[in-house]
Structures are given as structure tokens and as C-alpha cells.
Amino acid sequence: MSNQQQQTAICKKQQQQQPKHDDKHQNLIRFSLSLTFSALLNLILIVSFFLNMSMNPKHDQLTWSRKASEEAEAVSSLSCSGHGVAHLDGLVLDGGLPVCECDACYTGLDCSQFVPYCLIDVDNGNPFFLEPFWRQNAENSAVMMAGWYRMGYEFADGSLESKQLEKAIRMLHDTVGNAITKGRYIVFGTGSTQLFNAAVYAFSSKDSGSTTAKVVASVPYYPVYKSQTDLFVSRKYKFDGETMSWINQSEDSTNFIEFVTSPNNPDGQLKDVILGGKNVKHIHDLAYYWPHFSPIPIQLDEDLMLFTLSKLTGHCGTRLGWAIVKEESVYKRMMYYIDQTTYGVSRETQLRTLKLLNVVLQGNGRELFDFGYNVMRSRWERLSKLFSLSKRFSLQDLTQNNCTFFHKELRSVTPAYAWIKCENDEDKDCYSVLWDEANIKGKAGHDFGSESRYVRLSLISNRQDFDLLVRRLEGLISQEMKGVCEPSNYEGAFGNLTT
């Protein structure tokens, strides 16, 4: 062995005696990789933690309200096959899940079964056509109530009315331009229903010996004016028929209280007062005087104007209406009526209304009214096209008008109801004709003080119910046309209608 070989052998031996440096090197690489991976994992976990925090900044802060939120979201997540809806206070199944409440013509636990030739109920005025708007605005329209929310009778200022809600109502009228509220009093009612008689009471005489005021309305009129006034059998006021029949007698000493409904329910006509003179008081029911149902030609400034949430946002069940009142004495008598009959409007109702109106105000009303107007316009177009083919049935004739809100000189016609006339001599009871021949339940003309030759059909139901109604009416009119049209024409006509 040479010297050099010896040296190398010794060196190797020394190297072997030391730790295995190559293994160490490999370990070092492995450790480096592991550490890099671990550090990266840490980084990802930390970033995702802060990302989670920033996306749900307060999720850990939700305490007492979380359970109620979860309940509400669980209920709303039930699809009900797209033909129904579940609510928190619906009937519950054994498992505790609420039952789906099905649209007309659907049944079954999940509303998946279609009921052929079911009854189409368009008697009521449920404005479900606005439900999709509220689903689109779910976040801003939700409201959470604590168990101790407003337990007392009065608000902080001793009144029964939320000043915040009053402010929102005034802002909305200013934005829409349909009624003047500046310097006017506002009275809330449990629906405008309660305000009908509150207004009649306020306008009737305080004197015990005075004559009974005559309450009147123009045919066709909303039936509750009569039935509610009749209910109390008051010595102070009495429903006394159609306005027109008193036109030459309103100057004498009899006191009149005239209901003026504009747009009118059922026929959607814009109306003006009929009776004049110092003995006549007017109650202007403006439930439908909003841009989705009506042109807004002028900003009204009447002595007593009634509005309701039901036909503004579609929340009928909430039961909130309001009166805008010019004279303090009338306002005070209306407030006294509300105090005495229900001691104000439910505070839950007032809070929820405030939430809903704030959503409407956020878009200066445009979003809600654009949505509503577009739906109603397309519905009226479909319907008027269909009825133009019929000689047996006619729709009310509505003239286009200007609308300051949409800045349009001539806006489309978008009434809430179809006021249908049966034109044939033999069809004296139009309500029965639709029921018997098409299984459609409308509201009979005589309910509105009108001829039985008329029937009112609601156009503000949800999309599916409206589609079913149109299909049923198409069937009815197609029967009529079979006698007068060539089949090809009739088919073509309906081909267009159903697209």
C-alpha cells in the first residue's frame, strides 16, 4: 500500500468513526422540506382563519339570536318542489320540520303533485306577485325580535306609533310623489280596514242629537265599506248606497261621508269625488295609488287619504295601513278610535313594516316599483290580447296616462284586477259562468254593488297561479272561438299567447 493509499484509508476510517455525514445531509433536506411544508400549512391555516374572520367578522359574537336564525333558515331552505312555501308557524311533521304550504293546484307533503283541473281561486287579493322581490332582498328585509322587544304599551314618547316608521312613510310618499305629507298627521291602523270606520267615526258628528250621516260609495265599490259600516248599526252613520243616487241632495242639511277609491277596486279606474258641498266629507282610499298599479299623474293632497302596506309591498298578513290627515280634530278622533278599539297597532307589525319600507327606500322605490310594474304590465298584455279574441267576455277599458314617477308620458295599463263582463244575454251570472265552465272562482259583481254580469279576477297572485288562470281562460275562449273561427286561426292565436 502506498503512502497515499494509506492516508486515504485512514481518512475514510476517521470519517467512518464520525457521524454519517451523507445521511445527515439527506436528513437535513428532509427536515427542510417538512419544515417548508409545515410552515406553508401554518400559513394557509392562519390566512384561512383571518379570511374566515373577515368574511364573518362577528360570527362568534352571535349568541341568543343564533338559534332563531338557524330555525328560520332551515324552514326557508325547504324547496317544496317550487310549488309551495314553508313558514315557521306552519303545521309541523313528526320530525319537527314544518309542512310545505302548497300553491293552488299542487298537493302532497312536498307540493310535488299537480291536481288536474283544480279550482283556480282568484277571489282574494293576495299580492304574491311581489314575493320574488322579497326573496331577492332577503338579507335587508329580515328582522330579528328579542324576547323583550317592546313589551310595553307605548313607545318612548308615550305614543302608540313608531316615529321611525312615520318618518319612513313620509319619505316614501315624497319619493314616489303620490301624496303630500308635509304638515299632515299620520294615523296607523290594523290594516286600512280598521281605518275605514275610524275615518267614518271621525267624520260623523259628535253631537248626540244630530242626524245620521249617510256613508256612500260609487258602484262598483269595495264591499267592506258597506259591510263594516253596517256592522256597528250606529246612530251616527249608516251606509246608504250608491253615491250617484244622492247627487242632487248633497246640498241639504244631511251629512255625507263619501268613499272615493282611486284606482278603483275592482275596476282600476282613476276616480274623483262626486258629491260636493260643506256637508260632505271624503275618504280617499288610495290603496292602489302606487307606481306598480297606477299612473301617478299628480301628488294628491286630500283631507283624508288611506294607504295600506298590503298593496304597496305585498304584505297583507302584516295588517298595517295608514291615514294621512289634514285637520287636527279629525286626526285626534281617529287616534281615539284606534286607542279604544285595539290600543294601537302591534309593535311587531310596526317594526317589520319599518324594515320593509327601508328596503323600498334604499333604491328610491325604483327597484320595487320597476319589478312590480314589469310583472303587471306583461300580465295585462297577455290578458288583453286573449280577451280581444272574445265576444262573450270583455275586460274593463283603461286609458293610458302619464306617470310622474316613471317619467313617462304614457305608461302601460297595470291594474290589480280584471273586471270582466259577460256580454251574452244568457250569461247573467258571470261568476257562475266562470265557476261552472272553467272552475275559476272570482268575486261576484253583486258583492261590489254592481250587476251580476260582472266578476272580478285577481291578477296579483304568484306566477304559477296566474299562468294557470290564463290557461283556463284560454280554454274557455277557445270553446267560444270554435264556433266562429277557423281552427287554424284559433290555434295560431293561442300559439302567440302562451309563449
Next chain:
Amino acid sequence: MSNQQQQTAICKKQQQQQPKHDDKHQNLIRFSLSLTFSALLNLILIVSFFLNMSMNPKHDQLTWSRKASEEAEAVSSLSCSGHGVAHLDGLVLDGGLPVCECDACYTGLDCSQFVPYCLIDVDNGNPFFLEPFWRQNAENSAVMMAGWYRMGYEFADGSLESKQLEKAIRMLHDTVGNAITKGRYIVFGTGSTQLFNAAVYAFSSKDSGSTTAKVVASVPYYPVYKSQTDLFVSRKYKFDGETMSWINQSEDSTNFIEFVTSPNNPDGQLKDVILGGKNVKHIHDLAYYWPHFSPIPIQLDEDLMLFTLSKLTGHCGTRLGWAIVKEESVYKRMMYYIDQTTYGVSRETQLRTLKLLNVVLQGNGRELFDFGYNVMRSRWERLSKLFSLSKRFSLQDLTQNNCTFFHKELRSVTPAYAWIKCENDEDKDCYSVLWDEANIKGKAGHDFGSESRYVRLSLISNRQDFDLLVRRLEGLISQEMKGVCEPSNYEGAFGNLTT
């Protein structure tokens, strides 16, 4: 240099030419430590992530309802110095935070400033004494409403009343044993206030030519029976004073509608009917016939019984009352009245009531009634001890009675109101005496058809307001005692009272 030295030198050189193995070793240790630390951090982060997930299993699932929950919790977190409360629909400050609504005798933005010798308003019947119970049950009593919650007029069965709520009401009466509901009809009203006239209407004649029914009540009576009946000036019914004045005439052909209030408002006495005969109908107002206010000696089964949420859970602002009705014809007429005057009770009100009653039912009513009874018992004990020292003022005398609910033969007396009599000849107007001498605003005796020598003070306010009332009454009685007692006796007496 020897051979060996040469070898070592060469080896060192070779070693120097290789990576520094010692440094590597140290790096290895550093890496190991870092990796261990990093892995530990990984472990901690992962564990905390899963812990967080398991504690808030669904926090990521809350979507549309989160914002409303956060708003409600933010408002409820305002302490208002413990002397007030903030609500979602309260007035808001510039920053958007709701203003604190302060208790009586406190003021300032955060209710921190005490107002010395302020007016103690115990005129109203706000049952704030139950508010702490609802704060204790915050999670189960909260309710979240979606923007599309019950937009329609009717429930799924076409009615205006939640069947779930009706069921809860029946269960509660069964649990408490205060009224029989089996086979009885239930009518909801916007507060029992609305049901007063609904019942009067239902009991009055349908015939147009019949006589006017006399509506009567026993003095002292709840003022709204008279003022509400007067309001309508109906040909069908008329408030006609005190029941006792008709005791010998109820057998003739006149129809009577007698209000029977038990326990009575204002004096807490258990009452029975006074008039009898086939022409007499009875409206049993049982607003206070719950275990926190009254003994429950028997389960009542009257023709028409009225209850209200206001005095059961303390939610006056919610405006929900109900009637339990035996006869179908009476039930139908009441339902017609509700339909015509408000078209049912707000659906928000019905949902919230359902939530609240479910909380009461969860503990078989024990939790709520134990809480309420204990508060009211201690208040009455303080008050009766105080008034026992006075000869100028006296409290109503209430006898102990058995209570089937608490399984007690003799339970303490726990009325909702003190019905105070000014005994001195010169104190003819007791309301003014308390106002002038102690700045206490009660409700005057003549409002209840009684002598002005009486005044009603509410005992169901919150703790602080009640304490202030007692201190003010102590001051009043101490003035009286200065003339008759030795100072030491008087001091001693009050020493016990204020502990």
C-alpha cells in the same frame, strides 16, 4: 512533521474541503426544533379549527338572516347604564346606534342621569316586572322573520288564525288549569281590547227591531268597557252603568250583557256574576286569572272567557288576546266582527306569541309563574307592611285562597294593582293627593266608575320603578307618622321596609 501529523493535516484539509459537518449538525438541531414547533402550531391550529366548527357547527350556513341577527344583538348589547333599554326601531343617533329609552327618573343619552323627585307614573299597566324572565330565556324567545314570511291574508287552511298558536293556547290552559278549552272555540283579537266589542256585538241581537241591550259592569270596573261601548253609539247595545243597579230588573225582557272581571281590575277581587236569567249574557274578562296574579281555585268553563297575552307574558305591545267560546253561533259572530274590523290579527303577532307561549310551555308554566309570583308576593308584602303603618291611606283587603296550580291551600296575595283609599275626610280626591304630595301619578278612582277617594297604582312595573314608588310612599306615610309616632319607632319601621 511526523507521518501521523501529516496524515491528520491532510485529513483536516479533506474535511475542510467537505461541507462543514458540525454546522450541519447544529442546523439539523435547529431544523428539528423549528419543525417540532411548526408541527405543534399546525396541531393547535387544526384542533382549534375543528373545535370552532363543533362549537358553531352551522355558523357558515347562516346567510340571509345573519345581518338581522347582528343588528338585533348590537342593539341589545347597549346597557343604557342599567336604567333603560334600546330597541331596533328606536330613534337613532348620527352614528346609526339606537337611542336608549330610559326608565322613569333617568335621562341622558345613556340613561345615567338620575332625575330627583321625578314623576312616578304608575297610571299604566305595563308589566315590565316580567322583562328579566325574557332576558333569561333570550335564546328560546327570539324570533326571526324572513322578508317573505306570510305575505298572504290567510293561513294555509284559509283561516286568519294560526292553528299552531291555537294549540299552544289550549295546552297552556290545560297545564295551568284555569279554563276549559276542550270542545270550545277560540277567537283571536288585536288585544283583548278588540274582543270586548266583538263579544258585545256577538251577544247583542241580530234582529233589526229588537231593543237595545244594556251593557253593564260592577264598580270599580275597567274603564274601556264603557268608553269602547259608548264609541260606536250603536242601536244594538249601550253601556248602562253599574250591574248592581239592575239586579231586580234582569228578569224582564231587556237584554243584558254583563262584564265580569275576575280577578277584578283595579282591586284584584275574585268576582262572580251578579245578574241571572235567560236575557243575561256574561263576558268573563280573565286577563289576570293566571298563577302569578291570582289563586286558581277552579278551572272555569264559562260561555265566553277573555284572556290576553299582555298580562300572561307581559307583552302588551304585541296586542294579542283570545276568547274561549262555548256556542258556535257566538263564535261565528265574533269571527265576523274580527274579519270586518281588522281582517284578523297581524301574522307577526301570532308568530311571536307562539314562540313566547312555547317557552312558557317548556317548563310546564312553572318557570314563568314561579318567577312572576315571587316578584309580586315580595312587592305586596312590602306594600302591605308599609300601609299597615298608615291611617290616612288603606290598601284593598284581599283574602288568601287556594291555588291548584301551585298545589297550595293558601297562597299569598299578589294583585297587579294597589287600590288605595284615602281615609281622611278632607282627602276627597285621592289621585290629586298622591300627585300633589308625592309626585305619583296613579289612575283616578272615578275612571273606574268609583269614588274619587280611590286611586289605582300599578305594581307590575320594573324593579327600579317599583322601588322608587315605595320610597315615595314611605316619604308620604312618614309625614303622616311624624304626628303620631315616636321618631325611633318610625325609623325602625322603615328600616325593615327598605331592606
